[in-house]
Amino acid sequence: MEAYLRFMEENPTVGLVGDEEEIYEYDAEGNIIATEKKTIDPLPPVDHSLVNYAKFTKNFYVEHPDISALSETGVVELLKKLNIRLSGVSPPRPVCSFAHLNLDNALMEAIRKAGYTQPMPIQAAAVPAALAGRDIVGIAKTGSGKTVAFLWPMITHIMAQHELKLGDGPIGIICVPTRELALQIYSEAKKLTKIYNLSVVCAYGGGSMWEQQKACEAGCEILVCTPGRLIDLVKKKSTNLRRVTFLVFDEADKMFNLGFEPQVRSIADHVRPDRQALLFSATFKGRIERLARDILTDPIRIVQGEVGEANEDITQIVEIFNRWEEKWDWLTRNIVRFTAEGSVLIFVTRKAHSVEVAEKLKGRDLKVLLLHGDMHQSERNTVIHKFKHHEAPILVATDVASRGLDIPSIHNVVNYEVARDIDTHTHRVGRTGRAGVKGTAYTLFVANRDPPDFAAHLVRHLELSSQTVPPRLFEIANKCPWFVENRARAAGTEANPRAGIGFQPREKKDLRVGLGSSYSGFHSSTQPMGGPATVAASSAHQTDRLAAMKAAFASQYNRRFVSAGVESTKYTHPELLGASNKTSEVSGDSSDFRVPQTPETPSAPEVKRRRSRWD
Known part of the structure; x- marks a missing residue:
């Protein structure tokens, strides 16, 4: 009671402008946008030379004899089979079995109870590297199992550290962009750490600040949090980052899209320089690569498939319509079949349309749940809990559910409205087909309403995932000039019939320069970080x-x-x-x-010429 009264004295406005309530505004389409009130100042810089940090161990990996016995050719074949590319200085070899990881018996038992039989591709490459104490940039498709790829090494790392003392902060921090993803990782971490009696705390905006402060002050080994709430807790002295030696940023691209780049960088700078840091994401763009350069030390880059590629366990089907109203007719014809196969997640871009679709489905005597950004966090949690426990087979949601929603029973995803960009689309369809389970994603595209630019990106997205591209979608994509030009260049034909004098196709440039070249054999890349890209031989004759x-x-x-x-x-x-x-x-x-000389001709009498302006 005394603690509560002291908290109220220190925070007199806690019940007036609610820490638990988020203030929103809306754009012209009714979509939720955060107000300037939500801006959070980054953490102040820290002079680490003035802090006496205790030494710690971070290399726990012992290569299994079976892996050591593999030839370089065998390693290359294994990477090819896993569809994994490795780069960096001396990356550990990928494994084929959990037995090759030499994990603790208790952790192995927890993995077995969770239903894992063998490592998934990203786990096979990332877990050995993380156990070896290396910094990692992990790029993998959604539903690939990357969450446990950093949780297993984190638990091993924490169990080797000294126990927490009164006033100590967490040892491991997992920073994520959204509350839904934070709650998902928190749930997974609780299952794995129960056998070790480790404390895990989840802190996110929209939750009770007072409860989160008390939980952090009581001490925790693992803190799963969003950037803004972590900064608030540190500023209020409810926790500190002095004991942090294992730092994870999951879906860093989403954090950057939400405007958290200064906060993310300040958190990384606030942690001791010799910590182990991992970045995981489904996509990887220029700003994220610069972040990796700044906060990671000699990182290993692990790429599964293509950057931004969708999950091949998902069958993607694109339905083309001439009018908006035809989409509703299609949905009503198929919704009963979808619910018979499992849970259904329907994505709608605009909040107002999500409410409309949900109400119309309820009018057909269907049990429907609704999730959008204007709901209080407790309401969101209730909706997700009901959907997970099959209290309703249909969830209509905006893009707040596109990331971090891990529900294995989702068999069908319907993109009732197309996403704003292809990255969001990738995460939408990734809500099904989780952890190797098959699923189907439908995208409803209105020919005269949805942008050809998105159709062009969608064609490439489907091709990278080995999906069928409808001919009509390809026709719509051909209305996009850059798509036509790229296709023509790839086919070796004239890309631009209106090109100027001396036009030649542009040379292909390596956009992935900076974190080592792609894996070739088992030897590490000889190209230094940030070195020049290597241009393919096939394009050597081309000029800019x-x-x-x-x-x-x-x-x-x-x-x-x-x-x-x-x-x-x-x-x-x-x-x-x-x-x-x-x-x-x-x-x-x-x-x-x-310059070739013209044939000589008899010289004419020299004529005095007026001085030219070219002299």
């Missing part, structure tokens, strides 16, 4: 379009505009001749490029 146009202009200029009294013109910048080698002569010295 801009350079080619400059060269063509220079060539045309030198042919047509000749100053008075000059018999010939010689190039003084041979690099400009890259696109016009066919019209240039190369003498014995390869650096001496000359």
